[in-house]
Structure formats: C-alpha cells, structure tokens
Amino acid sequence: MAIAGHDETSLQDFLNQILSSSQPIRSAEFLLGRENNLRDIQRNLATKGRHVFIFGDRGVGKTSLAQTAATEFHPSDSEPIVVAGAEGETFGSIIGSIINRSQAKTTVPHSKERETTVNLPFISHTEKKITEGGKVPEINSLSDAIDALNYVASCHSKTPVVVIDEFESFTNDDDKKKFAALIKHISDQDIDIKVIFCGIGESMHSLLGSHYSAGRAISPIELPRLDHESLVRIVENAGEKFGLSVDPETSQRVAILSDGFPYFAHLVAEHMIWAAFDDEAEIRQIAVAHFGSGINAAVTHTSALLRNAYDTATKKYNDTYEEVLWALVDRPTLMRQSAAIYKESYCPIMDKVGRAPLPIKTFYNRLNSLKAESHGNILQSPRRGWFAFSENMVRGYVKLKAAERRIDLGIDHHNSEASRGNKLNVDFYQSGL
Numbered sequence: 001m002a003i004a005g006h007d008e009t010s011l012q013d014f015l016n017q018i019l020s021s022s023q024p025i026r027s028a029e030f031l032l033g034r035e036n037n038l039r040d041i042q043r044n045l046a047t048k049g050r051h052v053f054i055f056g057d058r059g060v061g062k063t064s065l066a067q068t069a070a071t072e073f074h075p076s077d078s079e080p081i082v083v084a085g086a087e088g089e090t091f092g093s094i095i096g097s098i099i100n101r102s103q104a105k106t107t108v109p110h111s112k113e114r115e116t117t118v119n120l121p122f123i124s125h126t127e128k129k130i131t132e133g134g135k136v137p138e139i140n141s142l143s144d145a146i147d148a149l150n151y152v153a154s155c156h157s158k159t160p161v162v163v164i165d166e167f168e169s170f171t172n173d174d175d176k177k178k179f180a181a182l183i184k185h186i187s188d189q190d191i192d193i194k195v196i197f198c199g200i201g202e203s204m205h206s207l208l209g210s211h212y213s214a215g216r217a218i219s220p221i222e223l224p225r226l227d228h229e230s231l232v233r234i235v236e237n238a239g240e241k242f243g244l245s246v247d248p249e250t251s252q253r254v255a256i257l258s259d260g261f262p263y264f265a266h267l268v269a270e271h272m273i274w275a276a277f278d279d280e281a282e283i284r285q286i287a288v289a290h291f292g293s294g295i296n297a298a299v300t301h302t303s304a305l306l307r308n309a310y311d312t313a314t315k316k317y318n319d320t321y322e323e324v325l326w327a328l329v330d331r332p333t334l335m336r337q338s339a340a341i342y343k344e345s346y347c348p349i350m351d352k353v354g355r356a357p358l359p360i361k362t363f364y365n366r367l368n369s370l371k372a373e374s375h376g377n378i379l380q381s382p383r384r385g386w387f388a389f390s391e392n393m394v395r396g397y398v399k400l401k402a403a404e405r406r407i408d409l410g411i412d413h414h415n416s417e418a419s420r421g422n423k424l425n426v427d428f429y430q431s432g433l
C-alpha cells in the first residue's frame with residue numbers, strides 16, 4: 001500500500017494509538033495543546049483536600065483531559081474509577097457505581113471467610129456481601145456515601161482517583177447539593193481519595209448551582225476551545241508518526257475547519273491518512289487531494305448527534321437554510337449581529353454558490369426560524385439581533401458541510417495567525433479538490 005511499512009491491520013492499530021475521534025485520550029503524549037491544563041490539574045490533585053471540576057463546551061476535550069489527568073495521578077497498580085451521569089442516574093446510583101467499579105479492580109483478597117477489616121458503620125454489616133460479589137447496598141443518605149468512599153479509599157489503592165463525567169445530566173437540585181456536600185466531607189475528614197468532575201457548562205456555578213459548601217475543596221478548571229496551533233500539531237503529529245509530512249496549507253485548513261474542537265481534527269486527520277494509504281503509489285506527504293477525501297469521509301462518519309442537528313435545521317421544503325448557517329460560521333466569533341452576518345458573509349457566500357441572496361428581511365426570518373423547535377433549536381439569540389449556536393460544537397460540522405460542497409468560508413480562526421493577517425491561499429479548493 002501507499003504508506004511504507006504498513007498494511008491495513010498495522011495502520012489501524014497505529015491510528016488507534018495516535019488519534020482518538022471515538023474515545024477519550026488517556027495519554028499525555030497525545031493530549032496536544034492541554035499541557036498547561038494538565039499541569040494545573042496535577043498540582044490541584046497533589047494538594048491535600050483538593051478536587052477538580054472541569055467545565056466547557058461539548059467536544060473541547062474535557063473527558064480526555066480528565067481521564068489523562070486521572071491516569072497520570074492514579075497509582076500505577078490499578079486504574080482510575082470512571083463513572084458518568086445519564087438520564088435516570090441519581091446521587092445514590094452514581095456512588096453505587098463507584099463501589100461496583102472499585103470492587104472489580106480492588107487489590108484486597110476476596111474471601112468468604114475473611115473477617116471485616118474496615119470498621120465503618122456502612123461497611124461493617126455488608127462487606128461480606130460485597131466481597132462475595134453480591135449487590136451493592138442502596139445509598140440512602142450523604143452519610144452512606146461518605147462511608148462508601150471511605151471504604152473505596154481504604155481497599156482500592158493508595159489515593160484512588162474517581163472521574164464523574166457528564167455532570168450536566170444531574171438536574172435535580174438535591175443531587176447537586178449532595179455532591180457538593182460530599183466533596184466538603186471528603187476533604188474535612190481527610191478521606192484519601194480524589195474526585196474529578198466533568199460537565200458541559202459556562203461555569204462551575206451553572207453546573208453545581210449555588211451549592212458551594214465544597215468551597216475551597218473544589219478547583220474550577222475552564223477548558224476553552226483548543227487553540228489553532230495545537231490543532232495544527234494534532235494533524236502534523238499524526239502524519240509524522242507514519243513518516244509523512246503534511247502540506248502546511250492542508251494542516252492549516254484542517255485546524256480552521258475544526259473550529260477549536262479537537263474531535264474534528266482527529267476525525268479529519270484519521271480519514272486523510274486512510275486516503276493516503278489508498279493511493280496507488282507510495283507517498284511521503286499528505287496533500288490537498290487527501291484533504292478532500294478526508295473531509296468527505298469525516299462528514300459521513302461524524303457524530304450522529306451533529307448530523308441530525310444539521311439535517312433537522314436545513315432539510316425543509318426549500319433549500320435556503322444551509323447558506324444561512326454557513327454564513328454564521330464564516331467568522332471566528334461565537335456570536336454575531338444579524339446585519340453583519342448578511343452583509344459580510346451571506347451575500348458573498350451566495351455569490352460563490354451562484355444564486356441570488358434572499359432579501360434581507362427574509363434572511364432575518366430564516367435566522368429566527370432556526371431558533372424554533374421545528375429546526376431543532378439549532379440557534380439561539382442571546383440578545384436582540386444577535387445569533388449564536390445553541391451547541392458550539394455544531395459549528396465545526398457546519399464548516400465540514402460547507403467544505404464538502406467546496407465552499408470556502410472565511411478562513412479566520414478564533415485564535416490563529418490567519419486571524420491576525422496571515423491569509424491562506426484563496427485558491428486552495430481549486431488546487432486539489
């Protein structure tokens with residue numbers, strides 16, 4: 001095949017090591033662009049009584065950062081305990097899951113005849129059931145949860161790390177209050193366990209509410225969209241691991257289309273490498289032609305959640321909604337004013353498409369329609385006349401769809417050299433797609 005030293009099996013195995021579009025990263029080597037965040041989390045976890053809450057947009061890499069940090073900090077003789085919120089989960093069910101996961105990996109010998117060695121009110125009458133593989137007792141109170149985590153800390157490993165992901169799924173105010181109180185008591189009682197929370201939100205307050213009983217015991221870590229240079233590194237690093245250089249304009253373009261979300265950079269890079277592998281002649285560089293194939297495959301294989309959001313918004317009785325969405329992502333800012341979207345982006349895009357633009361009032365109606373449930377509420381209007389995506393990660397998919405149609409949107413990135421005047425080749429799409 002076209003990449004020296006690899007057949008299809010070895011290439012897939014290697015891709016699974018260096019790119020991660022379908023599961024979280026767990027190695028600092030491949031967590032590019034988050035070195036400072038990882039260092040901050042490690043220092044917080046090393047501080048006595050301190051825990052961490054990671055928050056930010058969907059798709060910015062919170063889970064990868066949390067699991068990498070947990071793996072780095074957790075004792076090497078076992079693995080971190082990872083649980084996640086979901087519809088129907090409660091404070092008690094999550095604590096029960098933590099016990100179950102810890103029992104599956106505990107280093108304490110299991111024996112039906114073993115006497116109770118951990119003198120805790122919660123454990124003393126149930127430990128025999130647990131060690132025999134019976135069901136975990138129901139967690140009915142905060143005291144039960146504290147005793148349970150004390151048990152996990154005493155028998156799982158030295159200073160185990162627990163990751164509680166998708167915290168935004170806990171909408172019950174009482175559950176949030178219990179989680180906050182639990183962290184306070186873990187810290188106050190010097191229980192030897194560390195907890196990392198992850199959630200989609202603009203702040204820790206938006207996720208935990210007003211329950212700051214945890215106070216000084218939780219350090220908030222905001223995870224913004226990934227910077228442009230790090231997205232370029234993801235693409236170029238993947239190529240280098242296969243002995244391939246990456247055409248600079250290609251890596252820049254992938255980074256811009258990724259819009260700050262590493263998921264898209266990993267996904268497009270993966271499919272560009274497969275495109276290179278499928279070439280007839282052996283190659284040494286990933287170039288523009290591989291970019292086009294990578295974009296087409298990425299659109300096909302991207303998250304169903306993103307595809308459905310886009311299709312619900314645009315597949316209506318007329319075909320005038322796609323260009324409205326493209327116009328909104330034509331600039332790097334997350335929120336834009338409707339008149340600017342129309343003048344600066346929509347009209348030039350329609351010129352590229354080869355159709356007359358909608359009248360401005362009709363365009364405004366389209367923007368407002370995209371806020372409606374019938375269009376999946378894909379847009380929101382934080383203030384009158386201003387528009388943004390309800391889920392920022394959708395922006396990246398909108399850019400991929402435009403690229404698939406060979407529509408060159410504004411090339412500025414929210415944190416790139418391009419946005420400071422270093423413009424890419426405007427004939428990029430014509431050069432290889």
